[in-house]
Amino acid sequence: MRLNVIGSSPAWPNPGSAHSGYMLEANGSRLLLDCGPGVLGRLRESELWPQVDGIAITHWHLDHWGDLVPWVWGSYYLSTNGPLPRPQLWVQPGGAAFLAELGGALGFPDMFEKTFVLDEYEPDTPFQVGPLTVIATKVPHYRLRTYAFRVEGDGRSLAYSGDSAPSDELVSCAKDADLFVCEATLLRGELDGEPRGHLSLEEAVDAYEASGARRLLVTHRPCELPTPDEYELAYDGLELDV
Numbered sequence: 082m083r084l085n086v087i088g089s090s091p092a093w094p095n096p097g098s099a100h101s102g103y104m105l106e107a108n109g110s111r112l113l114l115d116c117g118p119g120v121l122g123r124l125r126e127s128e129l130w131p132q133v134d135g136i137a138i139t140h141w142h143l144d145h146w147g148d149l150v151p152w153v154w155g156s157y158y159l160s161t162n163g164p165l166p167r168p169q170l171w172v173q174p175g176g177a178a179f180l181a182e183l184g185g186a187l188g189f190p191d192m193f194e195k196t197f198v199l200d201e202y203e204p205d206t207p208f209q210v211g212p213l214t215v216i217a218t219k220v221p222h223y224r225l226r227t228y229a230f231r232v233e234g235d236g237r238s239l240a241y242s243g244d245s246a247p248s249d250e251l252v253s254c255a256k257d258a259d260l261f262v263c264e265a266t267l268l269r270g271e272l273d274g275e276p277r278g279h280l281s282l283e284e285a286v287d288a289y290e291a292s293g294a295r296r297l298l299v300t301h302r303p304c305e306l307p308t309p310d311e312y313e314l315a316y317d318g319l320e321l322d323v
Contacts, residue, residue, distance in 0.1 A: 082107040082213075082237040082323040084260065086300070088120045089315040091266050092144045095304040098317050099123050100144040103241060103262060105323075107234040110134045110211025113168075114230055114241050121148040121155070123317060130159055135169035135210030136197070137217075139243030140227035141179065149180075150187065153196045169210060170197035173217070173226060177201055204228070218254040220245035223278040229254045237323045240294065244301070246277040247284050255292035260323045262315065263289060264301035265308075282308065 083106045088099025100117025102124075111133045113120075124131040138146045149170070156165050170193070172180070177199055184192040193199060202208050202217045209215075213234040220229045222244045230241045231254050240255035242263040247270075255261040266279035273279055280288070282299065289297040299308060300315035308314045 082232075082235045082239065084239065084262070084298075084319075084321055084323055086315045086317060086319040087113070087123045088117055089300045089302075089317055089319075090117075090119075090144070091264075091301045091303045092142065093303070094119065100147065101139075101243075101301065102148075104133070105213060105232055105234075105239065107237075108212045110213060110234075112137065112210045112213050112215070112232065114232070115139055115145040115243070116148045116152070117144045118147040121151055130155065130165060132166065133168045135171060135213075137171040137202070137210070137215055137230060138173070138176070139217075139230065139241075140173070140222060140225055141176075142222075142225065142244065145243065149193065149197075153188075153192050156196045167196060167198050170199050171202050171208060171210070171215070172199070173228060174201050174203065175226075202228075216254075218250050220251050220254070221248050221276060221278075222246060223274045223276065225278075231255070231258065239323050240292070242280070242285075242288075244279060247280060247288065252288050252291045255288065255294045258292065258294040260296045260298060260321075261289050261292060261294035262298045262300055265299045266301055266303065268306055282306075282312065286312070 087102035099119025101115040102120030217228040240258040265285040270281040
C-alpha cells in the first residue's frame with residue numbers, strides 16, 4: 082500500500098498547498114481520503130482527469146470535501162467526449178441527503194449522484210474500495226459529526242485522523258497501525274471551540290504513542306507553527322510506502 086499526499090493544509094491554505102487529500106494505492110486500486118479545495122487541480126497535474134476507484138469523506142467542513150463540486154462540473158464537461166468512470170463516493174450517514182440539498186442550491190439535486198456512485202458508510206462497519214477495507218470511527222470535532230478512517234490492504238494498515246480533538250476513539254482507530262496520519266493544528270492544545278475540535282503536536286504525539294502505531298506522519302499543520310525536525314511532516318507531493 083502506498084500513500085501520496087495530495088493536499089496537507091489546515092482549514093486555511095498554507096502557501097502553495099492544497100487542502101486535505103490523501104491517495105492510497107494498493108494492487109491497482111486508488112482510494113482518495115478527503116477531497117478539499119485544490120486537490121482536484123493537484124491530481125490533474127499528472128493526468129487529464131483523475132482515475133480513482135473511491136473517495137471517502139471524513140466530515141463536512143469545506144477543507145475536507147470542497148473539490149467534490151468542481152469534480153462534478155469537470156465530469157460533465159469532459160463527458161461530452163465520452164462517459165467517464167464514476168468513482169464510489171463514501172459519505173457519513175445522512176450524507177446523501179446533504180449532497181442532494183446542496184445540489185439543489187448549486188445546480189440540481191442529483192448532480193453528485195450522476196457523477197459518483199454514492200454510498201453511506203456506517204460507524205465501525207467495514208466497507209470496501211477494491212482490495213482496501215475501510216472502517217470509520219466517530220471522533221470529536223466541535224459539534225460536527227466527524228470520522229477518522231482506518232484502511233487495511235495488502236497486509237498493511239493506515240489510520241487517518243481527519244480532524245479530531247483528543248479522544249480514546251482516535252487512539253483505538255490507530256491501534257498498531259503501520260502508519261498514523263494525524264492532524265496537529267494547534268500550538269498548545271488551546272481551546273479552539275466548545276467543545277474542542279483539534280489537536281496540538283504534543284497531543285498528536287500522545288495519541289500516536291498510546292496507539293502503538295509504528296510511524297507518525299503529522300499533517301494539517303499551519304506553516305505559522307513550528308514543527309521540530311524530529312517529527313515527519315506531510316507536504317503536498319510526499320509519497321511513501323505504508
